[in-house]
Amino acid sequence: MRRLAFLCSAALMLGGAAAQADLPLSPMPPDQVKTLARDVFQQMIETNTVHSNGTMKLAEALVARFHAAGYAPEDVALLAPAEHPTQGNVVVRLRGKGKGRPLLDIVHLDVVEAKPEDWTVDPFTLTEKDGWFYGRGTLDVKGDAAALATTMIRLKSEGFSPDRDIIVAFTTDEEGGDSNGVDWLLRTHRDLIDAELALNPDAGGGIAKGDKRLYIGLQTSEKTYVTFRAEVTNKGGHSSLPEPDNAIYRLAAGLTRLSKLSFPVHTNATTRAWFGEMAKLESGQLRQDMEAMTKDKLDPAAVKRLEGQIFYNAMLHTTCVATMLDGGHADNALPQRAGVSIQCRMMPDDTAEKTKALIEKTLADPEIKVSVLVPAAPGPESPLTAAVTSKMNAVVQSMWPGLTVIPDMDAGASDSKYTRAVGIPTYGINGMFPDIDDNRAHGRDERTRVNDFYSDVEFTYRELKAFSAVE
Numbered sequence: 001m002r003r004l005a006f007l008c009s010a011a012l013m014l015g016g017a018a019a020q021a022d023l024p025l026s027p028m029p030p031d032q033v034k035t036l037a038r039d040v041f042q043q044m045i046e047t048n049t050v051h052s053n054g055t056m057k058l059a060e061a062l063v064a065r066f067h068a069a070g071y072a073p074e075d076v077a078l079l080a081p082a083e084h085p086t087q088g089n090v091v092v093r094l095r096g097k098g099k100g101r102p103l104l105d106i107v108h109l110d111v112v113e114a115k116p117e118d119w120t121v122d123p124f125t126l127t128e129k130d131g132w133f134y135g136r137g138t139l140d141v142k143g144d145a146a147a148l149a150t151t152m153i154r155l156k157s158e159g160f161s162p163d164r165d166i167i168v169a170f171t172t173d174e175e176g177g178d179s180n181g182v183d184w185l186l187r188t189h190r191d192l193i194d195a196e197l198a199l200n201p202d203a204g205g206g207i208a209k210g211d212k213r214l215y216i217g218l219q220t221s222e223k224t225y226v227t228f229r230a231e232v233t234n235k236g237g238h239s240s241l242p243e244p245d246n247a248i249y250r251l252a253a254g255l256t257r258l259s260k261l262s263f264p265v266h267t268n269a270t271t272r273a274w275f276g277e278m279a280k281l282e283s284g285q286l287r288q289d290m291e292a293m294t295k296d297k298l299d300p301a302a303v304k305r306l307e308g309q310i311f312y313n314a315m316l317h318t319t320c321v322a323t324m325l326d327g328g329h330a331d332n333a334l335p336q337r338a339g340v341s342i343q344c345r346m347m348p349d350d351t352a353e354k355t356k357a358l359i360e361k362t363l364a365d366p367e368i369k370v371s372v373l374v375p376a377a378p379g380p381e382s383p384l385t386a387a388v389t390s391k392m393n394a395v396v397q398s399m400w401p402g403l404t405v406i407p408d409m410d411a412g413a414s415d416s417k418y419t420r421a422v423g424i425p426t427y428g429i430n431g432m433f434p435d436i437d438d439n440r441a442h443g444r445d446e447r448t449r450v451n452d453f454y455s456d457v458e459f460t461y462r463e464l465k466a467f468s469a470v471e
């Protein structure tokens, strides 16, 4: 997945500038690095890695590149589960001085399906046009995968000796499929990717509007999803003899109560920092309301105003919503069963048990049985330590002076949930600046600015150097 901008204020919506190809120019890598980066990028886009094709072919091509760049065979691993031989993962390691546990970067190689007939260019050809690179994965997330592969080759060619090992895992099945590479590597080859902390360019990152860079998000947490089923069963009978106890009516009455449920307001270090930074981009009442969310004691009036906007509502609460409904078995029979799927997006430190208990209390009918349909895979919030924020801020300022780094909690989910779940703090960021009004990740004619791609290559290089340093 790729984060979509969590931003909807009136102030920032004004203007409606169309996405422009030109942003103020950022530092660029040397020309020979640009040439390499473009070559890697083209190979990535033109190797179709939708789920049915798998990622093995591209994984093999990366292995060949790392060997050619001078990586020893034992520092480049090509891995796939026996039951999914086409779903290839590559783990490459640049050996360091052993001053600390390694730095890990994770990035997925698979892409979402793209139907050529829906696109105005071929999705599996890298097309450069009017200042943009077009192709499936240019934004999600092959641009960053190419930046990482290029950086590992560049660091090797420079003879860079980091304080600690730098590991990059190029993985599979993030967008779908049942062989998620990060999850599988952690379960079966933990030693290969074990690390002190991890970076993931598939979340956070820059946001532009028109020809202006607005901010860069540093994703430290994401909401966890869990799906429940609520069901009523009943003895049923003939429709000509209705009785008050009806499975559909009982469920419907419970759902009406559930539709009014708002979970307790809940902020955390990330969302408090997020509201604090976003407030600076706003004015008037909205600015004051956002500032109020940084306090320990929340102002109920400010909360109420913010809850009126769906994005801020999602930032402030665990949310649950009915998504699918079924019931009855014949037109002329009383329903024996009525059920509903309820999907919840929980704040990182909420639990499925607590959420289920509140749903049951709200349904307020012991005949409506609630069970877990899809369990939660919770990942804790990664701490916003001074070391992480100051390091990241220094890298960002070296690229884009004056740009704000805003801590970010996603309402969606990325591979970081797996690394966070096993205790590796993980930070999502990248140096691309998709337009707030025209983000085409997963969509047709997916694209990224040509200059953005190259400056992301430079950003990735500076980021890996800075984060591999051990003080």
Ligand SMILES: [Zn+2]
Residues within 6 Å of the ligand: 001, 002, 108, 140, 141, 174, 202
């Ligand atoms: Zn992605």
